[in-house]
Amino acid sequence: MLKLLTFLKPYRKESIIGPIFKLFEAILELLLPTIVALIINNGIGAGDRAYVLRMGGLMLLMSILGFGCSMVCQYYAARASQGFGTTLRNTLFKHISKLSYAELDQLGTQSLVNRVTNDVNQLQLAVAMLIRLVIRAPFICIGAIIMAMILDFKLSLVLLAATPVFAIILYLIITRSAPLYRSYQKKLDKIALVLSENLTGVRVIRAFAKSRAERQRFNEASDDITQTAIRVGRVSALLSPMTTLVVNGAIIAILWVGGIHINQGLLSQGEIIAFINYVTQILLALIVVSNLIIIFTKASSSAARINEVLAVQASVQDPGSVTDGVADANSNPPAIQFEGVSFGYSTTGEKALSDISVVINHGETVGIIGGTGMGKSTFINLIPRFYDATVGKVRVAGINVKDYPLHQLRQKIGIVPQKAVLFTGTIADNIRWGNEHATDEEVILAAKIAQADEFITKLPDGYQTMISRGGLNLSGGQKQRLTIARAVATRPEILILDDSSSALDYATDAALRRAIREYSGGMTLLLVSQRVSTVQHADKIIVFDEGHIVGVGRHDDLLQSCDVYKEICLSQLSSQEVG
Incomplete structure (x- = not known):
């Protein structure tokens, strides 16, 4: 005392x-x-x-x-x-x-x-x-x-x-x-x-x-x-x-x-x-x-x-200033790079990721798919340093994420978690939450990209509608769209959707992905999902199984080369679609 x-x-x-x-x-x-x-x-x-x-x-x-x-x-x-x-x-x-x-x-x-x-x-x-x-x-x-x-x-x-x-x-x-x-x-x-x-x-x-x-x-x-x-x-x-x-x-x-x-x-x-x-x-x-x-x-x-x-000392330490020597050495580094990364949660003692090496280029739309508990969310949580890799390096724009000031690193990344989290206040305040200087036009544009503008304008108070504690006055799909709009409004270089369209119907999900591609302006997009329909049109698909990457490629290629991906597709698509 x-x-x-x-x-x-x-x-x-x-x-x-x-x-x-x-x-x-x-x-x-x-x-x-x-x-x-x-x-x-x-x-x-x-x-x-x-x-x-x-x-x-x-x-x-x-x-x-x-x-x-x-x-x-x-x-x-x-x-x-x-x-x-x-x-x-x-x-x-x-x-x-x-x-x-x-x-x-x-x-x-x-x-x-x-x-x-x-x-x-x-x-x-x-x-x-x-x-x-x-x-x-x-x-x-x-x-x-x-x-x-x-x-x-x-x-x-x-x-x-x-x-x-x-x-x-x-x-x-x-x-x-x-x-x-x-x-x-x-x-x-x-x-x-x-x-x-x-x-x-x-x-x-x-x-x-x-x-x-x-x-x-x-x-x-x-x-x-x-x-x-x-x-x-x-x-x-x-x-x-x-x-x-x-x-x-x-x-x-x-x-x-x-x-x-x-x-x-x-x-x-x-x-x-x-x-x-x-x-x-x-x-x-x-x-x-x-x-x-x-x-x-x-x-x-x-x-x-x-x-x-x-x-308790934070295991994720903020270096305070960025070391940019790695970025200078490579004139055109990839957006994200994993180099022999392994990671395990201290609470379980088991490895969630093992020897992950993968490159994601600027402007790519990358699908990340796999069964429940196979390491997808852990993979994307290492990018903004919610956790630090136990072994190996994670790079963003060629720089080790451990060398970034946390604020600077996370400004580059917009992440929409699996569970939609909203705060008490108006809808506009929630969309503007990550970018308080966003204009009304930017707020509306973000809502349109997230396919949220239509239901917002039908509400009596529109964008000034108050959200109750935990968003209880909104449906699951509406909450997900607002969290996506909030991430889009920050105009990040990397946008990560962690199974955040699971409550959306197929048409809305497809419209959302199409709108993000149209308005991305070179944004790198990571789509984490268990639904094949969400990732099958991505430039690249990364397949996870028990903490390992078992396949990387386009949809058609993976159907031929990756048994895990083919099995997932067969469980969700017709045999004609799978071919």
């Missing part, structure tokens, strides 16, 4: 001034029992009303000053904790946004969401408590013990005897609660994952009549976290009552010993009342300390989870 306190540096002033004012309040609070003792002994005992009023007025003034100091501290604590939370959250989000798919897969989406929200909130609360109470509570404890020792040293030994008992209780509870808090955070990630899957997949769940099974799954996750929360609560709940028990036991001993001292004339009535007030202050301060321990134990678990994310 101490490592994360560096995020408090911009709020150094607030972090110093806040505790100072809280310290002033604590000093004023420590003086009050002594004033009460003076009022009882010198005012009430002597029947001096003026003295009582004068000292009572002093107590009121001190209480008002203490209230003012407390409010100033609260203000600075709020500023520092909110600023700390904002800075940490922004830093965490910035770091996550730089991680490659490999790290994101490893950490998990829902876990990251919980860390950015719930864990940062826990630390934010801990910082607020740190500024407001972490100095005040121990100071009150120590100060009250010192003031009690001044009143009666022997009687104060009763308080000192209770200290190691409290320390043992504190140690036992912390050692048992800390692992439970870490377990609770992990189970919170699990329940968030189950909830997210149910909300995003609600249509599929209902279509398969799995609502009851999913409710049972959620209930199991909920019961699991509830049991952990109960164990945490059971352990934490012991702290305050056991603290109260120890201190109340000390009060009973003080009253007994104090009564003896009063009878012996060693202690006045006012002093014994002041002594009990100091014990009460210690009790309240210890309860605050016990609550702080619980808060900081939770925060420690959250800090460990956040540090775990910040410690």
